[in-house]
Amino acid sequence: MNKNVKISIAVVVALAVIIGGLVILHENAGGRAKGVIITIDTMDNIPNKLTRIVSLDPAATATLYALGAYSDLIAGNSYDTYPPNETLPNVTDYPSMDLEQIFNLSADAVISFDNYSESQISQLLNNGIDYVFLSAGAGVNFSVIERQNTLLGELTGKEANATLINQWMNTSLSTLRSDALSYDKSMYNGTPLRGFYLLSSEGGYWTAGNDTFINSYFEYADIVNIAAPYDTGFYSINPENIANDSPQVIILDDSVNASSLNASGSPFQSSPAVANNKIYTTVNNENMFTEPNFRDIFAIQWIIFVVYGQNPVLPSFPINLTYNPNPNEVI
């Protein structure tokens, strides 16, 4: 046998032995039980109460605060706005999560709304950290938000508060819906208004279609979302559909310049919304249009207020909080 071939075989065998040994060594490293993925669909499989939680989801941070479980949070993210004056360490590491910080904080669980890479999630699970996934895309409506409240309540031992928040949401939604139906729409020929939500105009007209929590806002405010029939989730709508359906009301994200709607070539240019100046920009409450949680009730209240000029009275929030959850009252 050629000398080189013999050396090659020896190298391959040696490598296989060394690497095989390392595999066994690292697979057994840590010694902690594997973490689990928790969603609203796996609620029967909830592990022990969590006390060291990392929230990468601003909607979850707000909910945990309202539930009275804020002390269980050991880290937050750069998008958290409620409660204000957060002093938690930020463990977002765009476009990833900062696993080093999360490990260093000895977290029990990480809550996220976005699909981080499979490999990062498996790192969490392999190191005994649970991953709580709360969807924020297509399929999230108020019923899902209530189930997410219940899940967070059960994970933190605050089930009773979760029930109180859900009851408050249901009562508020009924109030808002019946109020919206009762308002005088004669100025709109008595039919429901045609509305449109413009999230971004970068690289297309990004909006909320069917099966989104923003579509639910429109439904409760008795407004027809013109983007709903064309697609589900958040998507870029064909401008021809905007021009054809001609919205009477436009809700603008605060990142979009309202004057661009009237520009030459804009699909909104000839719409009644532009002609009658029925364009409303989310300013202090823009987070309620990006974060599905209990505070979305106040988004509907705001829409009804700006569109109909009426201010529906909501039941008071059932939990006494230091920071008012209603941004409409904060302004």
Place this chain on the structure above:
Amino acid sequence: MHVIGNERLRAFVQRRREMKYAWVGFLFLLLIIVIILSDFIGSVRIPLLNILEIYGSQIPYLSHFVPHNYTSAQEQIIVQLREPEILGGLIIGASLGIGGAAIQSIFRNPISEPYVIGLSSGASLGAVSAIVLGLTFLGIYTQQIMAFVFGLSIVFIVYFLALKEGRIHPTYLLLTGVAISFFISAIVALLLFTNLNLQGEAFFWLLGSLENINWTLLYPVAIVVLIASYVIYLQHRELDAIQMGDMHARSVGVNVERTKRLTIFLVALSVSASVSISGLIGFVGLVMPHLSRMLLGGSNKYVIPVSGILGAMFLICADDIARGIVSGVVIPIGIVTGIIGVPFLLYFMRRLTGGRYEG
């Protein structure tokens, strides 16, 4: 007089050889230092003593004698996060450097690199298809497996399309690779166009990152890269001969077609495995072989291992910069390799060759 001349020549050659071995040894030592220093870089500060203890605890038998004053969180950070990322940089950088040296020898073209034979576009197609179509039929590593399989498959397609009468002409292979890459890139663009929501995820894969490498991904890739690199190194004499032209190589008894076939297969195997876990990382495969030729001359006996060492060192340093330059943001490593690497290369070209480098 004649004898003295021969002795002087032999002594000169011997000195040159020793010098080259010293360079290889020095660069290897530098690589070890870079690996150790990189273990200190991260968002969590871990004291030197604790890092050394964690190292010691991983060595069988020795672990019983090493004090365990570190926390389990520190152990997790070093063993589960930093070590696989740094060793990933080592393996991927080495495979790109070695692949670049081998491919440049075969093509006799200084601006060729492993990606020119369709490898990068094939891997992109596999990864982007998995992302955009949401494929999970091969478990959580479907994206990596798809990138590997597609990268390898496209190289085979390019190879067989370029094969004429059982022979491969380097220029024809190069042009076929470029043409197929454009075609595949158009399909990748079409896939991205169909799902704009996933453009961000695909974009970050295309820019490359070592951040998501874990032990489970690293082991199989390490085995493939180490074995393929070693066998490529064993071909160094044949590659030297091919570098001087196919006719010359045949005249000195080299089976040119067999060597090219084997080398292309091994480079495709090794680099496909690497990019499948890191995404596309440019520059390393193109430049490191040139840098090693500037340092140690054109013999593949030195160019191949030194390209591997330089590639590994460069990628580990680039990853340190990618992680550390802006707090809270991990810059894709492909951006760092381009921004840092080009001035670095230009400087070395001027410094080491006085601007007279001819490839």
